[in-house]
Amino acid sequence: MYQVKTFNAIAKTGLETFDDNFKINQSETPDAYLIRSVNLLEEKFPTSLKTIVRCGVGFNNVPLDRATENGIAVFNTPGSNANAVKEIVISLMIATARNLFAANDYSNKHTEADISQRTEKDKTKFNGTELAGKRLAVIGLGNVGARVANAALALGMKVIGYDPYLSSNAAWRIDNKVKRASSIRRAVKNADFVTVHVPKNDDTIGLISTTEMTAMKDDVVLFNYSRIGIVDNKAAVEGVKSGKISHYNTDFGEPILADQPNITITPHIGGSTLEAESNGAVQGANTVMNYLESGDTTNSVNLPQMNLPFEAQYRLTLIHKNVPNMVGQISTEMANRGINIENMSNAARGSVAYTIIDVNSIESDDREDLLNRLNSIKEIHRVRVIEHS
Ligand SMILES: NC(=O)C1=CN([C@@H]2O[C@H](COP(=O)(O)OP(=O)(O)OC[C@H]3O[C@@H](n4cnc5c(N)ncnc54)[C@H](O)[C@@H]3O)[C@@H](O)[C@H]2O)C=CC1
Numbered sequence: 001m002y003q004v005k006t007f008n009a010i011a012k013t014g015l016e017t018f019d020d021n022f023k024i025n026q027s028e029t030p031d032a033y034l035i036r037s038v039n040l041l042e043e044k045f046p047t048s049l050k051t052i053v054r055c056g057v058g059f060n061n062v063p064l065d066r067a068t069e070n071g072i073a074v075f076n077t078p079g080s081n082a083n084a085v086k087e088i089v090i091s092l093m094i095a096t097a098r099n100l101f102a103a104n105d106y107s108n109k110h111t112e113a114d115i116s117q118r119t120e121k122d123k124t125k126f127n128g129t130e131l132a133g134k135r136l137a138v139i140g141l142g143n144v145g146a147r148v149a150n151a152a153l154a155l156g157m158k159v160i161g162y163d164p165y166l167s168s169n170a171a172w173r174i175d176n177k178v179k180r181a182s183s184i185r186r187a188v189k190n191a192d193f194v195t196v197h198v199p200k201n202d203d204t205i206g207l208i209s210t211t212e213m214t215a216m217k218d219d220v221v222l223f224n225y226s227r228i229g230i231v232d233n234k235a236a237v238e239g240v241k242s243g244k245i246s247h248y249n250t251d252f253g254e255p256i257l258a259d260q261p262n263i264t265i266t267p268h269i270g271g272s273t274l275e276a277e278s279n280g281a282v283q284g285a286n287t288v289m290n291y292l293e294s295g296d297t298t299n300s301v302n303l304p305q306m307n308l309p310f311e312a313q314y315r316l317t318l319i320h321k322n323v324p325n326m327v328g329q330i331s332t333e334m335a336n337r338g339i340n341i342e343n344m345s346n347a348a349r350g351s352v353a354y355t356i357i358d359v360n361s362i363e364s365d366d367r368e369d370l371l372n373r374l375n376s377i378k379e380i381h382r383v384r385v386i387e388h389s
Pocket residue numbers: 056057058059078079081082085139140141142143144145162163164165166167170197198199200203204207225226227251268269270271272
């Protein structure tokens with residue numbers, strides 16, 4: 001039986017997805033971690049741990065290189081919460097354009113019985129604008145960005161996107177009326193609204209900072225529903241103070257943003273809907289089961305993605321360095337024990353490679369000896385033998 005350890009609240013629908021071969025507990029020797037936003041950057045991983053599955057998208061809370069060296073496959077659940085983020089961003093665009101938060105504050109302060117005359121006079125302070133006809137720049141056109149872009153078009157906005165790494169699959173999801181910019185500066189130049197939907201990594205920290213804000217037109221409305229640090233908050237506060245930015249909306253608070261006019265902060269709830277949490281948890285549970293029971297690495301964020309039909313009695317999976325003669329060494333060890341390979345596949349991703357070997361018989365003595373021998377090859381991070389159920 002496999003042990004699955006959780007760290008955050010995982011939707012019940014996800015926990016109920018596991019079959020009897022999986023036990024959810026706080027075991028000291030888990031096979032899998034099923035997580036959301038818990039910070040694992042300093043976590044010491046137990047040797048039993050074979051996979052970390054993030055229910056959600058951003059995996060900047062997981063030390064990928066260290067996980068790979070420990071032979072741990074890391075996954076996310078792409079797209080599971082994209083609609084939730086799209087809806088919060090679109091709702092805040094409308095709320096910002098119509099001054100809804102300020103209007104609500106006003107109405108809560110003025111509750112006297114004969115308010116109607118005063119309201120008729122004061123309400124001009126809250127005159128808004130409409131989204132139709134306005135320009136939106138979307139930086140990052142993946143699962144969230146594409147949905148935001150398409151929804152904004154449906155509201156009558158003009159949309160321009162920037163994503164130099166867009167996959168062809170992702171490109172299919174984007175309405176062809178979304179214009180493509182060749183740089184961030186070009187994308188944001190005439191935009192009334194700018195929203196960022198990229199992963200947090202070394203290249204995207206400070207992606208939107210003073211230089212990019214200077215390229216924006218005055219009164220722009222800016223969004224960061226990606227991760228803290230992708231928009232430089234210090235520059236954003238200065239932009240709001242100078243009037244360059246009319247409103248800054250972010251899902252990631254920090255002291256510098258607190259209690260400032262024209263800054264709206266939500267507590268990392270972009271993906272917090274019943275539907276998104278359920279999608280992520282169900283997808284996450286299926287990912288744990290598929291990886292542990294078949295070695296399937298679809299949606300892995302650190303290993304090459306491989307999905308082979310499991311048609312033999314046993315499957316060996318090996319996570320190893322991407323260096324010459326690994327497959328040669330592995331198959332020699334098998335041949336030395338007279339083990340016939342039915343099917344074999346190998347793929348690389350940067351400095352790491354993944355090999356799957358299907359066989360129909362391994363004597364139990366041979367199995368232990370083979371595992372010891374393969375585990376002693378220093379370039380191999382982890383070997384597993386999975387028996388077909
Ligand atoms: N606030 C919240 O609760 C949530 C936040 N997120 C954050 O939003 C991010 C995006 O989510 P998804 O769209 O689902 O991810 P995704 O992986 O589907 O899309 C990300 C897109 O960003 C693009 N990209 C990467 N680097 C870029 C760069 N330097 N400039 C422009 N584009 C770049 C990629 O090519 C890709 O198309 C996640 O990585 C996560 O950090 C995601 C879900 C919920």
